[in-house]
Amino acid sequence: MDLRFGDSKPTDEERAAVDALLGPPESSWEGADRSDADLRWARGGRAARDRRDLLLPGLHALNDRVGWISEGGLDYLCRRLTVPPSEAYGVATFYAMFSVRPRPATVLHVCTDLACAAAGAPKLCEAVETRLGPESGVKVERSPCLGLCERAPAALVVRAGEDAARATAGGGTPRATAVSAPATPDAVVRAALAPENAPEEPAAAVAVPQAPDPDLLLLGRVGTVDPAGLDDYRAHGGYTALRRAFALGPAGVIREVTDSGLLGRGGAAFPTGRKWQATASQPDHPHYLVCNADESEPGTFKDRVLMEGDPYALVEAMTIAAYATGARHGYLYLRGEYPRALERMGHAIAQARARGLLGDDILGQGFSFDIEIRRGAGAYICGEETALFNSIEGYRGEPRSKPPFPVEKGLFGRPTVANNVETLVNVLPVLTLGAQAYAAIGTGASTGPKLFCVSGSVDRPGIYELPFGATLGELLELAGVRDGLRAVLLGGAAGGFVRPDELDIPLTFEGTRAAGATLGSGVVMALDDTVPLPRLLLRIAEFFRDESCGQCVPCRVGTVRQEEALHRIAERTGADAAADITLLREVGRAMRDASICGLGQTAWNAVESAIDRLGAYE
Amino acid sequence: MTVTPLGIPRRLLEFTLDGEPVRAPEGSTILDACRAAGKDIPTLCEGDTLTPKNACRVCVVEVEGSRTLVPACSRKAEAGMEVRTGSERARHSRKVVLELLASSVDLSTTPRVAEWLKEYEAKPDRFGPDAARVNEEPRVDNDLYVRDYGKCILCYKCVDACGDQWQNSFAISVAGRGFDARIAVEHDAPLTDSACVYCGNCIEVCPTGALSFKSEFDMRAAGTWDESRQTRTTTVCAYCGVGCNLTLHVQDNEIVKVTSPHDNPVTHGNLCIKGRFGYQHVQSRD
Numbered sequence: 005m006d007l008r009f010g011d012s013k014p015t016d017e018e019r020a021a022v023d024a025l026l027g028p029p030e031s032s033w034e035g036a037d038r039s040d041a042d043l044r045w046a047r048g049g050r051a052a053r054d055r056r057d058l059l060l061p062g063l064h065a066l067n068d069r070v071g072w073i074s075e076g077g078l079d080y081l082c083r084r085l086t087v088p089p090s091e092a093y094g095v096a097t098f099y100a101m102f103s104v105r106p107r108p109a110t111v112l113h114v115c116t117d118l119a120c121a122a123a124g125a126p127k128l129c130e131a132v133e134t135r136l137g138p139e140s141g142v143k144v145e146r147s148p149c150l151g152l153c154e155r156a157p158a159a160l161v162v163r164a165g166e167d168a169a170r171a172t173a174g175g176g177t178p179r180a181t182a183v184s185a186p187a188t189p190d191a192v193v194r195a196a197l198a199p200e201n202a203p204e205e206p207a208a209a210v211a212v213p214q215a216p217d218p219d220l221l222l223l224g225r226v227g228t229v230d231p232a233g234l235d236d237y238r239a240h241g242g243y244t245a246l247r248r249a250f251a252l253g254p255a256g257v258i259r260e261v262t263d264s265g266l267l268g269r270g271g272a273a274f275p276t277g278r279k280w281q282a283t284a285s286q287p288d289h290p291h292y293l294v295c296n297a298d299e300s301e302p303g304t305f306k307d308r309v310l311m312e313g314d315p316y317a318l319v320e321a322m323t324i325a326a327y328a329t330g331a332r333h334g335y336l337y338l339r340g341e342y343p344r345a346l347e348r349m350g351h352a353i354a355q356a357r358a359r360g361l362l363g364d365d366i367l368g369q370g371f372s373f374d375i376e377i378r379r380g381a382g383a384y385i386c387g388e389e390t391a392l393f394n395s396i397e398g399y400r401g402e403p404r405s406k407p408p409f410p411v412e413k414g415l416f417g418r419p420t421v422a423n424n425v426e427t428l429v430n431v432l433p434v435l436t437l438g439a440q441a442y443a444a445i446g447t448g449a450s451t452g453p454k455l456f457c458v459s460g461s462v463d464r465p466g467i468y469e470l471p472f473g474a475t476l477g478e479l480l481e482l483a484g485v486r487d488g489l490r491a492v493l494l495g496g497a498a499g500g501f502v503r504p505d506e507l508d509i510p511l512t513f514e515g516t517r518a519a520g521a522t523l524g525s526g527v528v529m530a531l532d533d534t535v536p537l538p539r540l541l542l543r544i545a546e547f548f549r550d551e552s553c554g555q556c557v558p559c560r561v562g563t564v565r566q567e568e569a570l571h572r573i574a575e576r577t578g579a580d581a582a583a584d585i586t587l588l589r590e591v592g593r594a595m596r597d598a599s600i601c602g603l604g605q606t607a608w609n610a611v612e613s614a615i616d617r618l619g620a621y622e
Numbered sequence: 623m624t625v626t627p628l629g630i631p632r633r634l635l636e637f638t639l640d641g642e643p644v645r646a647p648e649g650s651t652i653l654d655a656c657r658a659a660g661k662d663i664p665t666l667c668e669g670d671t672l673t674p675k676n677a678c679r680v681c682v683v684e685v686e687g688s689r690t691l692v693p694a695c696s697r698k699a700e701a702g703m704e705v706r707t708g709s710e711r712a713r714h715s716r717k718v719v720l721e722l723l724a725s726s727v728d729l730s731t732t733p734r735v736a737e738w739l740k741e742y743e744a745k746p747d748r749f750g751p752d753a754a755r756v757n758e759e760p761r762v763d764n765d766l767y768v769r770d771y772g773k774c775i776l777c778y779k780c781v782d783a784c785g786d787q788w789q790n791s792f793a794i795s796v797a798g799r800g801f802d803a804r805i806a807v808e809h810d811a812p813l814t815d816s817a818c819v820y821c822g823n824c825i826e827v828c829p830t831g832a833l834s835f836k837s838e839f840d841m842r843a844a845g846t847w848d849e850s851r852q853t854r855t856t857t858v859c860a861y862c863g864v865g866c867n868l869t870l871h872v873q874d875n876e877i878v879k880v881t882s883p884h885d886n887p888v889t890h891g892n893l894c895i896k897g898r899f900g901y902q903h904v905q906s907r908d
Contacts, residue, residue: 007792008817010808075809088785088792089808090817097797104809383799400796405676405696554776554796554803556677558715561722564754564801572750587748594718597691597711598679605690 007088010079018077021069024167025062026055026084035083052086057416059087059095059398064379067102068179071109071164078104087398098400098553100147100382101162101340109177110163112136112196113147113341114187115156117302118493119459120149121543122535123156123186131189132159132196142196148384148547149302150185150341153459153529154211154466158185159192160341161199181343205344208313211305213464213483220469221433221445221453222426226313231348234355237316243361245435249324250369252435257328258284261431263439265451270296270387270424271498271524272602273513276431279421282411283329286419293326293334294415294422296392297349300339300384301496302547303527306455307425309467311338311345314429315352319375321428323366324435326373329421333374337392340380350377384551388601389414389422391553402555403601426455426526446472450512454523458483460493460530470511477507479528488532491618495524497544498606500613521613537620538574541611545570548607559604562595566608573621581621588615637703646699652683653694661707664716664738666723666829667777668695670884671891672787675778680719680738684709691715717742725749726801727756728773731831731842754801760839763812766820766899768839771804773832780805780824780833788892793817794824822898826881826891835879835899848873856883859897864888866897877901 014022014035023029032038034052062081066073073096082089096102101111114132116125129146136142152158161182165171171178182195182202195202209215209227216227230236237243249257262277283291295318299307311318322334336353338346353375356362364372378396380386386395390404393415414420430452434442443451450472456479459465463484470479476492489504500521502509509519516523531540545567554560569588573581592608599605614620632647639659646655656663667678674695682691686704691712699705706712720739724746729735739746758771776796784794793816797806807816825833834842841847852873859866867886871879880898884891 006790010811010815078808088795088817090793090795090797090806091785093806093808093810094795094797098799100799405693549800552800554798554800555675555778556679557719557722557775558679560776560801560803561726562718565722565725565749568749568753590714591718591722594715594722598682598715598719599690600676600679 007082007086009083009089010075012074012076012079014076014080015070015074017069018066018074019080021065022062022077022081022084025065026058029084033083035080052084055085056087056398057396059085059092060378060381060395063092063096063099063102064381067381068164069166071111072103072105072107074104074106085398091399095398095400098383099340099380100550102381108141108143109165110142110161110196110199112142112144112192113150113160113162114144114192115148115150115152115158115160116146116543117149117547118497118540118543119153119303119529120157121540122460122531125157128157128159128187128189128192132192135189135193136196140197147341148550149300149304151299151305151308151339152183152185153303153305153457155185155206156459156465157187158183159187159195160184160343161196161202162343163199183344208309211309211466212313213466214468221437222310222429222455223313223467223469225317226309229314231313231315232351232355234316234352234359234361237314241436242316243320245432246320246324246327246361246367248435249327250367250371254284254328254330257324257435260439261328261434264434264442265449266427266430266434266442267450267513268424269426269430269454269526271301271495273523276423276427279411279423280325280329283331283419283421286412288419289330290333290418291329291331292415292418292420293322293329293331294389294392294396294420295322295334295336295425295428296387296389296422297336297338297342297345297425298380298387298392299342299425299525300387301498301525301527302544303459303493303496303529304457304525306457306467306526308339308342308345310425310429310455311342311349315345315348316356317429317432318349318425319352319356319362321431322375323362323373324431325421325423325428327371331421332372333376335396335415336375336377337386337396338377338379340382346377346379353377383553384547385553385601385603388603391601392422393420400553402553403603405600424525447510447512447514449514454511454526456511456526456528458528458530461486461489461532461534462530472512473515474511475507476502476509476511476528479511480507480530483530485530486532489530490533491531491537491614493527493529493531493610495522496527496529497547497610498602499524499527500609501618502613503617520617522609537614537618538570541614541620542567542570542574544610548603552603552607556598556600556604558595559599559607562591562599562604563607565591566595566611570611577621585615585621588612635699635701637699637701637705639705640707650699651695652685652692652697652699652703652705653681655699655705656683656694656707663694663707664720664734665695666732666775667779669779669827669829672779672782672827675782677778678719678723678775680716680723682712682715682719683707684712713742717744720744721746721748723775725753725755727775727830728770729775729830731773731834732829756801758804761812762836762839764814764820764836766836766895767822767825768834768836769805769813770832770834770839773830774805775830775832776803776805777829779827779829783823783827783892788890789819789821789823791817791819791821793819820895820899821893822880822895823892826893837878841873841878847878852878859893861896861900866893868893868897870901876905
């Protein structure tokens with residue numbers, strides 16, 4: 005490839021950040037000083053292009069070190085990976101957490117999404133913005149859901165800098181992150197100015213009101229097991245499922261998972277066994293395993309709690325999935341806004357590798373598998389599986405059209421099984437209890453336990469594990485729903501609202517579908533009268549406008565037109581709003597029918613349900 | 623001698639198109655079958671020399687059993703498929719897509735779009751006078767061609783033509799996200815600071831006139847562009863031995879634009895800077 009790189013040079017810091025990831029450049033073709041040898045042959049080419057998937061980690065390296073991505077830094081990264089600068093620029097500008105304009109090293113993300121908005125985020129934002137002016141060295145950004153809804157309102161501080169060890173030796177500033185939730189203006193400002201001194205986040209178990217309860221199948225270890233200790237995990241039943249998997253053999257595992265009736269928990273409810281079978285039977289190799297931990301649906305935080313509270317469970321479950329589907333390499337695509345989950349998963353994977361539970365010849369069974377973490381950078385759309393593949397591969401996180409489906413052509417064009425964190429963790433009880441016992445939990449069509457992310461107007465927000473079939477009312481009672489319930493948002497921003505008189509809806513895939521709602525990713529957000537409904541709907545529309553990737557017209561322009569219409573009718577009702585509601589319906593219908601991916605297809609669901617079920621704007 | 627490869631014989635698939643049984647060679651798209659059956663489906667991001675990105679969604683049709691509509695331009699025909707091209711559902715989506723596009727960008731130089739807007743009774747004005755538009759000034763940063771982003775529908779055709787589908791220059795890409803996404807060179811620099819080689823193959827595939835010859839842009843601005851007064855003469859480029867076909871668009875005895883026939887086996891519609899823009903010597907009368 006005859007690429008043209010600009011004349012801008014990286015700073016020493018930028019060069020060091022990229023070299024720390026990729027190693028020092030081997031020739032002047034990659035950006036080193038020119039030597040005689042460089043005049044005789046060129047290196048790079050195909051070998052370098054095959055590393056395109058390191059583009060996103062490279063952008064992270066630059067952003068983590070200096071806080072933004074400069075022309076020189078980007079060009080140097082492109083030279084190292086033989087990536088066209090225009091494409092790398094397109095990738096860098098795709099993600100909300102990157103900036104290609106200079107900005108302060110510290111960025112404060114204040115969540116203004118649904119649960120946080122109801123908990124006073126707008127006031128928090130104003131207070132913080134007035135106190136952290138341009139001279140403070142902190143850039144304040146209003147952020148979509150940070151997945152900390154049980155402790156709303158929430159804020160996340162990210163300060164760029166050197167890695168901690170190097171910084172202590174050299175006297176530089178280390179990269180630091182801090183989470184402030186529930187946030188007060190004072191706490192947020194303090195955390196933003198000195199993230200390394202911010203108080204420790206409360207333990208993950210705080211998000212599990214049922215904990216400690218060893219009878220829980222998915223959350224049983226959260227709060228009882230040491231998230232850093234592999235031995236502790238094994239002492240609490242860890243790695244029995246993997247041993248059972250080895251005893252069953254790959255086909256046996258798939259049979260168990262199929263018989264268990266396990267359905268995907270990421271929102272689409274696809275039978276996991278069928279997905280595994282379809283991938284395992286593909287003759288094309290290698291097969292890949294992708295764990296989708298890009299949990300970005302507003303109101304969802306279950307995967308974060310699982311990864312923070314019981315990280316080895318996910319490592320074990322991924323190993324089992326890889327064993328069953330014939331994958332040797334797994335990717336954990338982890339949301340960029342989850343620093344603690346990243347740290348804990350990184351630690352768990354390193355420990356498992358050191359102890360022979362990842363890598364070559366796992367448990368002496370001749371099976372090799374390893375996991376690589378890829379960090380997202382602020383794009384809801386990357387939770388869509390094909391967009392996620394593009395993101396890992398170093399392209400813009402735009403969904404691909406299906407068919408072909410991932411089981412046939414997924415990551416790097418190879419057969420890929422992509423599962424949500426919660427789905428994978430469910431495989432452990434499937435194997436330890438056996439398919440029959442697992443299938444006996446829940447209802448006939450929705451088997452097993454389900455995690456629900458309860459937030460909003462409740463006394464005990466958090467993650468609840470209930471067998472499928474409990475009613476919405478029972479769940480809300482458990483969480484201590486407050487008086488004055490106005491509506492419940494089921495399934496997140498892509499889900500829908502239900503009324504307080506519909507609390508007998510059974511929380512199953514088929515039950516919610518029959519009621520014209522959706523379980524989605526398990527979001528249950530209780531809303532009272534304090535936040536006007538039109539403002540919530542507007543926030544949902546803003547969310548989708550911001551997060552649309554822009555690839556297809558119905559979603560790119562449709563989300564904008566819907567937001568405009570909702571703005572116009574924010575203060576109107578009845579006949580005054582009728583024309584715009586017709587407009588919303590017509591645009592929404594085209595978005596649902598003609599968008600490429602689930603984002604555009606579901607973007608209008610919540611607003612539609614608010615109009616139809618709650619009588620908004622009447 | 624030019625050899626046109628015929629390829630191996632392809633099996634014919636039988637399926638239903640608007641209630642009529644049709645047969646299409648294996649591997650052809652629903653759009654191919656529609657065109658063979660004489661059905662006119664609007665398309666924008668589809669191009670005869672490119673693999674469609676299916677981003678515009680104006681060619682959507684209804685397929686029995688499919689939850690959503692499918693893009694005719696890229697969905698392959700399958701045996702037994704039941705396709706409805708003119709159903710109310712498909713027509714509604716096409717209409718709204720046309721409205722969304724027409725309300726956000728200037729489609730005045732997009733061939734056939736006025737006809738489609740009429741056919742589908744699209745009313746782009748109904749989004750109100752405050753509807754957001756891609757309001758960008760045309761970028762005139764070189765003497766050869768102009769990028770008028772106010773006309774860009776983000777069909778990805780120029781990116782594909784510049785990238786691995788034809789030119790392999792990779793000078794442009796989509797940058798930004800959502801409604802703010804734009805076609806851009808690295809760091810959104812002027813074209814002259816980019817990897818652009820001025821082959822003009824992006825202009826060749828642009829469906830809306832967002833990319834145009836500077837000569838065409840200037841004449842349109844002056845009100846002198848008149849395609850009815852133009853002649854088209856296809857000849858062979860005299861620069862090198864490859865033998866590319868050039869189609870010279872001539873108005874008032876001046877070359878105003880150069881294209882290449884898309885079915886030409888040498889060029890497939892592509893040229894280099896010399897064939898595309900190096901024609902001034904022809905009209906130098908000194």
